[in-house]
Amino acid sequence: MTACAIETAAANGAVARTEFTITAGGSYAARLAGDGEALFAERWTLDGPEPYAVPLPLGQPEERDAEVLPLADGRVLIGRRVEQRHTFSLLYPTGPGTGELPLGSVESAELTLLPPSPDGVCAYALAPGATSTAIWLVAGGAFGPEHVAEVPGRCSGGVWLDRTGRMLALDRQLEGGPVKAVVVDLERGGEVTPLLQITEDSEDRLLLAAPDSGLILIRSNAPGHDRIGWGVLGSLRPVRFPECLRLADCAVKPFAVQPGQVLTPESCAVALRIDGAAGSRLGIWRPAGRRLHQLAAPQGWLAGAGLWSRECVLQLPYVTKSVPCGVARLDASALARPEVITEPAEVERAGGGPDGGAAPGTWKPVPLREAPLTGGTAAR
Template sequence: MTVCATEITTTTELPDPEAAEPAGVPEHPGAPAAPAAPAPVVPAPTAPAPAAPAAPAPVLAVSADGGYAARLAGEGEARYPERWTLGGPEPYAVPLPLSQPEEADSEVLALADGQVLIHRRVADRHEFSLLYPSGAASGPRTGEFRLGSVDAEDGLLVRLLPPSPDGGGAFALAVGAGESTVWQVAGGSGGPERVAVVPGRCSGGVWLDRTGRLLALDREVDGRTKAVAVDLGRGGVVSPLLQISEDSDDRLLLAAPDSGLLLIRSDAPGEPRLGWGVLGSERPVRFPDCLRLEDAHPFAVQPGQVLMPETCGVALRVGDGGLALWRPADRYVFRLGAPEGWLGSGLWTPDGRLCLPYATPGVPCGVVSLSQPAAPPPPVRVDPPPPPAPRPVPLQQAPLG
């Protein structure tokens, strides 16, 4: 695989992570653990269960700090990137069209500085560029800075990863037949830079810290899928992250670095179920009955809840355009109607407000804000009254015999 590069920037060194043991069996001691030293993967002796449905990609991709978002607007063969500004008093959108329309399979990602990263498949290459609005005497235009490209080998699947939490870079995952490569495509020392090679086919992609160093991937080896942690600051060192049981598929869906809350999908309970755990904790992974929702995918978790994972609000897409809110402490799921034109993504504020972007013909760029409802009180149990005490019977009235 070859790379073409044009941009040169710098990055900072990241601290070493703490280490811990991998997760244990559900409802027994052992929980999602902080990344540990690499360990061999034990092949499972039984056939894997059917894979859980993959989460649909959101139409609008929100930046790590929530200040910007980006999407491919338009329809059919007239698609163009569009940047949303969410950090001001009112949201507004800026179209970023170029001389040619974009393909429907192009990907866009909003960066913290307001630029939009775009990934295109062009002939035998995967190209990456930064787009930004550029004023000119003849009117607003779109500026483009080409970052470079990665060769499109046979069977290679390339997609953008979620934005880096530090806002300083962007990454892509290239999945081949026997290994997966993490590329830093923006914010590195040049163009696309290979930062990690992970044996096996990987999917997912969840950041475990605020520095953009620890990346969790769902790795498939010998027919089983386990979440692993990849340390991008140490040359891509891989360590186990989730292993609820040896013969289960354990995927990480979402993480809250401040609180350590992890949202997990695993078939360890006998079927694919949503569960939650705490990074580095000895508490078991839990699979609440209230999360037995058909086609449910968590997409946003409340930040800022330091060491309080039970209080984190979690938002889930349910079915075709449905919305649900949940907190581990409540053990109750609120099913809500999503706003008209909801674009499938959103973000929590630290004070517990969920912001959902939407677009309709009347409001092409809007955000609706929701609060986590209060959970209903537990049911009141009324004990039956005690039986009356037996009445003493005078001796002369007592039955004989």
């Protein structure tokens, strides 16, 4: 899984922080570190008994808009903007210094790295154009950056749906229409199939997906305004919008799903970032539960970054002046224990009830009609 933390002001001993990205396997992470304009790439090792950070500075500081992404072999991909080009290199420690392997460049006015590929070897980027969006393989190819697919419409987001790096979900907008999540098959030339179509006019974005269980977290305005909902890949059950995830005056964003819960999506623990006037807090929730547990985040948390273990231990990276590389661990097995739900005053569904205005018979499921992850057509 991948999680990011956006730069915030230092407070209460915490240092300013920038985007933090974790490999899909959870072994490494990377961020831009440093003070002021003296920025450099930094790699974290997370799979040992204690986390540690390795600075990867070069001869000159990195620009603030540089993007970094860790690979499973410990190298760090860095993308830099140079006028209308985006250049890519691999950084790695070489004794006391930093080695750099240039990979090439992509000419595009706009380009962003996608979350780390599940295979840990490849890295991809999105380059939106006037009428379509290019998908580039920027690391892991044989001859530098390679154009692998062209998807009609303007695409954003990016969630991997499998363990191989083949099925990529993107949020796509066609000719000014609503945003809809679609699946792009990278092994079939970028073949596109629909993923979310809750109502015809709703904006339906995919936030997270758990390949083991099929659980997906979405954001949609199908209930009448933006809400966080959940569903299951390939299921005919409707997307549900839990009332407990609707918080007044707070922005709520899921950032990590517990892995390994094969065929039991309702049991997956989900970690959420909750931003309000008092700062960032941590939320723990399960689809099978009726409560959102709100907890104080550790001091210096790289807000919105973290990963679950299969045993329901949540690991949260943090940085303070006294601890430049730390991981707080929270055993959430008790907090995330499933609760019995009686159907369903506390659960709202897209297209039904007072917000959706449609009769229960018109509720629509997650329409994976081509079922790209199951190798066949879903039952209807």
